[in-house]
């Protein structure tokens with residue numbers, strides 16, 4: 242276990258306000274169970290922190306994260322951090338990716354970027370950074386993405402000699418002057434919304450509006466409908482949804498029971514922590530003990546393929562950028578927020594080895610999502626009914642019986 246790194250993270254957590262529960266406990270293994278933490282292969286150092294949408298507020302406490310000297314990926318995006326970037330981040334010399342977008346950071350960018358020699362992605366967009374872009378960014382010879390859009394940056398854009406740069410977005414700032422030669426290969430949208438001189442920049446280009454709504458339809462592109470459908474958990478998932486809807490109808494008739502009241506309160510705590518994204522768009526509500534760390538934006542950007550279509554909606558396998566794979570059930574049922582959240586709380590608290598655990602959910606007027614672990618073993622139907630072939634030996638009766646009993650146990654639990 243990386244004891245010193247763990248201590249640094251606990252110091253960070255104890256000194257920062259946050260509203261979503263994090264399961265960081267010094268007695269448990271940071272490498273295998275702490276939310277948003279990734280270790281190296283040897284489990285000796287923490288190399289990635291991904292904590293988007295946790296409801297962090299205030300400044301990043303000094304001398305905490307900067308002690309994670311092996312850190313490569315730092316993602317604290319979609320929180321409400323304010324203040325300036327801690328100067329001690331300069332100690333994180335192994336960083337390859339920094340995702341701090343969609344916070345309330347202020348003040349100037351670091352003057353000396355040369356400390357981050359390996360940096361490949363720098364995303365500081367949707368904050369309130371001011372001042373100019375330091376020319377030391379040119380020292381980042383591995384930089385592939387520089388995203389500084391929607392800040393209050395000003396001054397002229399430096400001539401960044403970065404042949405590796407593939408993605409640039411400086412839109413919606415206060416940059417003046419002209420676009421330097423080295424950056425003219427990027428599209429006009431990269432510079433839109435700045436009072437640049439018209440010499441080499443077409444003023445007719447419309448400013449890019451700051452993102453206020455996640456690009457749902459665009460990014461959640463559903464690829465070829467391939468019924469990969471698979472896994473026994475999938476079947477139980479169906480039952481879960483049926484159960485959720487039945488309970489929904491039932492609770493509407495009977496009014497709120499004591500148990501539901503309790504659930505609402507508990508759920509409120511979970512939800513508040515993640516729903517206050519600064520753009521006013523709700524975020525995913527995760528259940529306690531869940532080790533997943535991504536936000537709605539990540540989910541909507543994930544590449545998705547259809548696993549199957551059921552009575553209550555379509556189920557997708559979603560592969561996130563950080564290589565996590567989850568299953569997303571997109572419900573077509575139109576239901577009020579309160580009813581939906583109550584039922585999600587009921588379903589999310591079912592824990593049984595034969596029931597796929599609900600990890601998170603999302604509610605908006607037009608979109609209701611349920612997020613589950615992905616089970617890669619294949620569907621029970623396929624296992625039970627597959628024809629004999631060279632690579633497929635039919636299951637023996639003992640195994641079939643075990644599957645039936647397991648499914649029955651799961652259903653009984655529901």
Ligand SMILES: Nc1ncnc2c1ncn2[C@@H]1O[C@H](COP(=O)(O)OP(=O)(O)OP(=O)(O)O)[C@@H](O)[C@H]1O
Nearest residue numbers: 470471475479548549551552553554556615616620
């Ligand atoms: N967690 C999962 N991991 C892997 N595959 C899954 C998972 N959940 C569902 N699937 C697969 O996706 C298919 C569709 O799932 P879905 O829950 O939509 O089916 P359904 O029970 O028919 O739906 P409904 O309850 O809406 O009628 C399933 O047949 C299953 O093979």
